[in-house]
Amino acid sequence: MSSLSVMLNGAASKAADRHVPTLVEEKFASRLFAKDHTMWGPAAEDESSKRLGWVDASEVSRPLVAQINELRESFAAEGVDRFVLAGMGGSSLAPEVITKTAGVELFVLDSTDPVMVQAALTKDIARTAAVISSKSGSTVETDSARRAFEKAFNDAGIDAARRLVVVTDPGSPFDQASRDAGYRAVFTADPTVGGRFSAMTAFGLVPSGLAGVDLEALLDEVDEAAEVLREDAEDNLGLLLGAVMGGTTPLRNKLLIQDCGSGIVGFADWAEQLIAESTGKDGTGILPVVVTDDVPELKAPVASDVLPAYLVPQDTETAPEGDAVAVAGSLGAQMLLWEVATAVAGKLLGINPFDQPDVESAKTATRAVLADKPEPTPAVLVDGSVEIRGAADLLDGAQNLTQAVVALLDRLPADGYVSIQAYFDRLTWTELEDARPLVATATGRPTTFGWGPRFLHSTGQFHKGGPGVGVFLQITADSETDLEIPGIPFTFGELISAQADGDAQVLEEHGRPVLRLRLTDRETGVSQLLDVLTALAQR
Missing domain, CATH: 3.40.50.10490 (Glucose-6-phosphate isomerase like protein; domain 1)
Structure with a gap:
């Protein structure tokens, strides 16, 4: 039961x-x-005919368990017991909740913030293996992480191929390229399962199992539920x-x-x-x-x-x-x-729950920014450690950070929501999440908080395709740390900036109000922003 x-x-x-x-x-x-x-x-019908494999994924995935356990044991025999997952959206969020609930360690790298990438690369590299998860292999975040890990392993005198595990769709370009490169293991997942439904496929199970989760017990829970949910x-x-x-x-x-x-x-x-x-x-x-x-x-x-x-x-x-x-x-x-x-x-x-028609728009805009490398848009205002940008009609008359935030919140309709988006190292700057309840208090309206760029692969679809009642507070930051991406003509710092720029551009094209804050110093900028939001919440 x-x-x-x-x-x-x-x-x-x-x-x-x-x-x-x-x-x-x-x-x-x-x-x-x-x-x-x-x-x-x-x-x-066309999309849903190719996206219903999740209903029996727990049964289909059973044979994977022995393979994953065997791989974990072989890694352990070589002193490798720290695993990093490079993935985005559902392919990273499912393993994160699975491993956290089980109380086992998994470093989930779902960011292009150079500080977070560096932490994934440099901590205990001698005992680390990386799982690169991507249905196509062309996702910019995961491809960049793969390149960075290859270099980090080789620089440490470690055979990179022996430390890389791939999860992808069968027959994808990434599938064949990974086999040609001699990577330690290549797992293919059911291609009839979309990323956000992929928890019980190789995308969810491989990193979770390598980290030490009891996969048989997890699949048993799903099978028991399926017996009643199919009735x-x-x-x-x-x-x-x-x-x-x-x-x-x-x-x-x-x-x-x-x-x-x-x-x-x-x-x-x-x-x-x-x-x-x-x-x-x-x-x-x-x-x-x-x-x-x-x-x-x-x-x-x-x-x-x-x-x-x-x-x-x-x-x-x-x-x-x-x-x-x-x-x-x-x-x-x-x-x-x-x-x-x-x-x-x-x-x-009355919608198709298996497609994501607006996700690609932000990716396209990001690619354009990276290709053109335009000069940064001049700040409309600078207040302390915060550069303030936004449409002229949004910021007309604003003279400081408080007035800029108020101008954004004044655009909030009666049935609207506020979306706070922080393109930051989410492991170091957890205090930024305090912005959510402060803004909710100030407005009395539902307020979401998302770490960029990972939300682009999930809630980003709602922001563009859902009801047009959101207002958007985007927070980015300068960093003293940046990292090259081997074989790519841009850095991680340039990539995350381009992702923020591209998403803001698409939101504005959809008529969504966007206030863009860039912190010239992370510590003082975060403190300054939270002070402003606290004051607004206390009004």
């Missing part, structure tokens, strides 16, 4: 009552697990949660996800990329808002477009108060549950 439970109240319960009987009548659950690709409409029944928890996510009336399209002692570390971050990238398109979608203990949005009466979702311990039996949903279960079971629910929500929203 699965350990899963979904507890509903208020608007969440009404949404389930309204939609689940129809989903059962249409046999949505059994058709989903039979990989029926026709359930999201004719326009989605066409009104108590099917995947149908219930999906109806809550995509079926409230009027649509509560900001889903505040708060962990309340679930025991799963970082699950909300994984769910955020799954839901945002899957649903944020065609002008609609569900915006996941990952919140911590300090949740200003829940202290006042909850707004009519907001739905709280609580991740609770498995022994919880009481439904949440107000218009809310509470979810409990083991890690593997919850991963499959939320994937099923996302597929359900896509149907109710």
Whole structure:
């Protein structure tokens, strides 16, 4: 019996009552697990026909476990017990939550910030192996990391090929190139699984297993959940949660996800990329808002477009108060549950949950910036350690940082959200995350926080393709550290700057207000910005 439970109240319960009987009548659950690709409409059929391998990924992936364990043992025999994963989006967020929950070490390199890259390269290189995860191999972040690791291993007198493990799609250019290069191991994943649904494929399992996770137990959790989630029944928890996510009336399209002692570390971050990238398109979608203990949005009466979702311990039996949903279960079971629910929500929203039509736009803009290498746009204002940039109509009349931030927040519509984006070393500057509750307090509106560039591969889709009600606070920084990318005519510092520039350009082209702050000194700039936001929150 699965350990899963979904507890509903208020608007969440009404949404389930309204939609689940129809989903059962249409046999949505059994058709989903039979990989029926026709359930999201004719326009989605081509993509969905190639993206439903996740429903039985735990079964398909069983033979990988022995191979991964054998590789881990062979590494251990050589004194290699530290693993770095270079990946983006779902292919990095799934292993991160899996390993953190299991309490094993995995350095997840999902950034191009030169400080973070350097930390991955230089710490204990003698006992390190790197897993390079990319469906195509052409993702700029992971290709750059691969090149940097090859150089770092060779510089340390280590045979780089013996320390590199690749996860990719079968037959991809990366697949053949890695084999030709003689890399230690090349794992191929089911190509019918998109990145954000890939937790139980080689993308999720290889780095997690090498780090020491009990993969058999994890897959057992998924299999147990699948037995109940495939049933066409009104108590099917995947149908219930999906109806809550995509079926409230009027649509509560900001889903505040708060962990309340679930025991799963970082699950909300994984769910955020799954839901945002899957649903944020065609002008609609569900915006996941990952919140911590300090949740200003829940202290006042909850707004009519907001739905709280609580991740609770498995022994919880009481439904949440107000218009809310509470979810409990083991890690593997919850991963499959939320994937099923996302597929359900896509149907109710009338969109294709398996494509990401707006993700490529930021990549294209980044490539253009790197190719042209234009001179930096002059700052409109400089206040202390902060250079301030933005459209002329946004900053008209602003004379300092406080006024610039207020000008951005004044653009926030009544049903809007604030997106804070920090292109930083996320392991060193965790205090920047304090900006989220401060802005939420100042505005009374849902506020998200994303580390760049990793959010470009997940919530970035929602920012461009979802409802046009967001305002964007982008934070970048100068750095005394920079690193060359071997064989590439730009550095990591230039790359992360180009990614920020490219994304801001695309957001502005979509009519989204963007305030761009560049900190000329990280320490004083972060302190200055947080002081300003604290003062605004106290008004």
